[in-house]
Amino acid sequence: MSTSTQTQGSSAHSTGGAGTPGATSKRTKTGKAARESRTAGTKPTTTIIVTAILVIVALYFLVPVYWVIVNATKSTEDLFGTNGFWLGKSFQLFSNLGDVLTANGGAFPRWALNSLLYSGVGAVFACYFAVAAGYALAKFEFPGRNAIFAFVLGGVLVPGTATALPLFLVFSKIGLTNTYWSVLIPSLLSPFGLFLARIYASAAIPDEVLEAARMDGASEMRIFHTIVLRQLVPAIVTILLFQFVAIWNNYFLPLVMLADEKLYPITLGLNNWRAQTDRLPEFYQLTVGGALLSVIPLAILIIVLQRFWRGGLTEGSVKG
Amino acid sequence: MRSKSAPWVLMAPFLLLFLFTMVLPIIIAIVQSFLTVQRTGLVGEDGAVSRFAGLENYLAALTNQNFTDSILRMLAFGVVQVTVMIVASTILALLLESASARWPGLFRAAYFLPYGIPGVIATILWSFLYVPGLSPIVDALGWVGIDVDFLGPNMVLWSIANIVTWTYTGYNMLIIIAQLKAIPADLYEAAKIDGAGPLRVVTSIQLPLIRPALMLTIIFSIIGTLQLFAEPQVLSSMSSGINSEYTPNLSAYAYAFQYNDLGMASAEAVIIALAAFILSAAALGISNRLGRKS
Numbered sequence: 224m225s226t227s228t229q230t231q232g233s234s235a236h237s238t239g240g241a242g243t244p245g246a247t248s249k250r251t252k253t254g255k256a257a258r259e260s261r262t263a264g265t266k267p268t269t270t271i272i273v274t275a276i277l278v279i280v281a282l283y284f285l286v287p288v289y290w291v292i293v294n295a296t297k298s299t300e301d302l303f304g305t306n307g308f309w310l311g312k313s314f315q316l317f318s319n320l321g322d323v324l325t326a327n328g329g330a331f332p333r334w335a336l337n338s339l340l341y342s343g344v345g346a347v348f349a350c351y352f353a354v355a356a357g358y359a360l361a362k363f364e365f366p367g368r369n370a371i372f373a374f375v376l377g378g379v380l381v382p383g384t385a386t387a388l389p390l391f392l393v394f395s396k397i398g399l400t401n402t403y404w405s406v407l408i409p410s411l412l413s414p415f416g417l418f419l420a421r422i423y424a425s426a427a428i429p430d431e432v433l434e435a436a437r438m439d440g441a442s443e444m445r446i447f448h449t450i451v452l453r454q455l456v457p458a459i460v461t462i463l464l465f466q467f468v469a470i471w472n473n474y475f476l477p478l479v480m481l482a483d484e485k486l487y488p489i490t491l492g493l494n495n496w497r498a499q500t501d502r503l504p505e506f507y508q509l510t511v512g513g514a515l516l517s518v519i520p521l522a523i524l525i526i527v528l529q530r531f532w533r534g535g536l537t538e539g540s541v542k543g
Numbered sequence: 544m545r546s547k548s549a550p551w552v553l554m555a556p557f558l559l560l561f562l563f564t565m566v567l568p569i570i571i572a573i574v575q576s577f578l579t580v581q582r583t584g585l586v587g588e589d590g591a592v593s594r595f596a597g598l599e600n601y602l603a604a605l606t607n608q609n610f611t612d613s614i615l616r617m618l619a620f621g622v623v624q625v626t627v628m629i630v631a632s633t634i635l636a637l638l639l640e641s642a643s644a645r646w647p648g649l650f651r652a653a654y655f656l657p658y659g660i661p662g663v664i665a666t667i668l669w670s671f672l673y674v675p676g677l678s679p680i681v682d683a684l685g686w687v688g689i690d691v692d693f694l695g696p697n698m699v700l701w702s703i704a705n706i707v708t709w710t711y712t713g714y715n716m717l718i719i720i721a722q723l724k725a726i727p728a729d730l731y732e733a734a735k736i737d738g739a740g741p742l743r744v745v746t747s748i749q750l751p752l753i754r755p756a757l758m759l760t761i762i763f764s765i766i767g768t769l770q771l772f773a774e775p776q777v778l779s780s781m782s783s784g785i786n787s788e789y790t791p792n793l794s795a796y797a798y799a800f801q802y803n804d805l806g807m808a809s810a811e812a813v814i815i816a817l818a819a820f821i822l823s824a825a826a827l828g829i830s831n832r833l834g835r836k837s
Contacts (some may be wrong), residue, residue: 269643270643277638277639277645281650281653284657284712285653286672287665287671290679302677307677352556352560355554355557356554356558363550365551378561380819380823381569381819382769382770382792382815382816384770384792384795385568385569385812386564386565386569388568388796389567389572390564393567408560408563408564412560412565414561443552444549447553472660474661475772479796479800489661490773491663493663493664493667494777497670501780507677511671514664517664518664518668522659525656525658525659
């Protein structure tokens with residue numbers, strides 16, 4: 224990351240910007256100062272009470288994850304026969320996970336790859352399109368720009384159902400339902416991303432820099448790809464992550480669009496397995512193991528990225 | 544020198560996608576909601592024709608007891624769940640940002656973790672803790688003589704509320720924390736010099752200044768409540784309390800894909816969207832009025 228990006232990041236931070244390394248360290252410093260100014264006179268008993276409350280709340284948020292970890296190690300018999308918060312008599316985590324990966328002819332790895340494809344490709348392109356449009360709305364004067372922005376913002380408020388059902392009709396007319404495209408194409412749009420990009424671009428890109436580049440004879444597209452994208456790195460990471468999670472978590476759209484199990488993302492596939500537990504109890508173990516496998520990558524991602532992510536949340540929300 | 548077409552070139556992919564996947568479907572939904580399909584022949588074997596139905600679908604939706612029940616159910620759900628969640632998010636944010644909190648980063652990550660878990664997977668996880676025989680919680684409550692059926696007709700709505708609260712509390716908390724961090728330190732200094740205690744700092748400085756973040760989280764939560772789908776849909780196979788029209792969204796889905804009544808499904812989708820707009824606008828209006836008073 225270039226020095227210019229870092230300074231940019233931290234100067235934008237004072238107006239609510241996000242997470243380049245420079246910005247993060249600055250935030251911690253100001254955070255500490257603010258904290259110390261409030262620390263004076265804090266009693267140790269208060270600290271103990273507050274921490275105790277925080278621990279109890281943490282237990283609530285972690286209990287389903289803990290349950291799934293413990294029970295992924297059990298046999299089906301132990302799953303029902305032993306206490307759910309403690310290990311069973313046998314430890315068969317690895318054979319369970321092996322079953323998850325091979326059941327239905329490797330359906331689970333396929334669903335995982337599908338999810339990765341929808342979320343990865345969708346997030347990258349949605350982010351690129353949203354940033355280009357957000358930058359255009361922030362930095363160019365042209366008739367209709369406020370109308371376009373208002374229009375797009377209205378789109379953020381429209382519920383997914385209102386569009387998913389008619390979109391199904393459109394796609395079935397042109398023969399796109401039950402294909403990868405039917406889930407991918409709607410995922411390429413991120414009105415929220417445009418919203419974030421516009422706010423960040425107007426704060427983080429000085430007009431002088433653009434003017435200087437134009438003086439030097441750079442084309443608008445070259446300016447966008449070489450200068451603007453670099454300045455917007457914090458916003459880009461935020462939009463990417465948000466869109467990735469949004470597509471990863473989406474259930475309604477693929478449920479409406481897809482009939483073929485081979486095209487399912489992990490959410491639909493796992494629910495399919497769960498629905499079979501009524502008749503076939505061995506699917507319980509598959510569902511538990513599959514749930515564990517699908518939680519772990521995102522859990523790691525969130526723990527690693529939450530420092531970075533937190534800053535990004537500031538922009539769209541607080542200024543809104 | 545500055546090319547007039549540049550902004551349009553930059554916006555073109557976004558706008559095309561917006562028109563195709565957002566505007567066009569909304570127009571189709573609105574048109575569809577005014578149409579009704581008439582089947583000819585005894586069992587519809589002679590084909591079907593669409594005809595203009597005026598407000599028939601809307602009247603049918605609004606007089607459909609199941610649909611109005613589902614809306615009232617979501618109102619009750621929203622009043623309780625959104626309130627609990629926003630209050631919890633605010634308290635957690637204030638505690639984590641207070642001087643007394645230890646390891647705030649660790650707790651923040653733990654609370655935010657559920658946001659990364661899809662609603663379907665979250666529901667599957669919690670269903671393990673709801674189902675008698677699997678759930679250690681049901682067992683434990685049974686030992687002390689409390690029989691709870693988390694999936695019973697009276698309980699299941701609140702079991703869903705628990706899943707939604709579990710998923711989104713940490714997310715809302717982060718939005719509030721972001722705004723708490725933006726409060727300038729000298730305000731705290733000034734309050735300390737004036738002799739304000741911690742409670743006074745919360746009520747006079749922190750709460751008024753995080754109002755925009757609170758409004759944002761409330762509006763997003765209202766829209767989310769109206770759209771509730773995955774959680775009740777997944778639990779419906781386990782609970783006798785959930786029918787195919789349990790939430791407005793489930794109802795629209797059922798009319799489109801089970802009853803093949805697109806007019807009705809579209810009318811319901813439009814009503815849901817309008818309700819989301821009206822409730823969000825009301826929330827904004829209340830917020831602005833409060834802002835002017837203070």
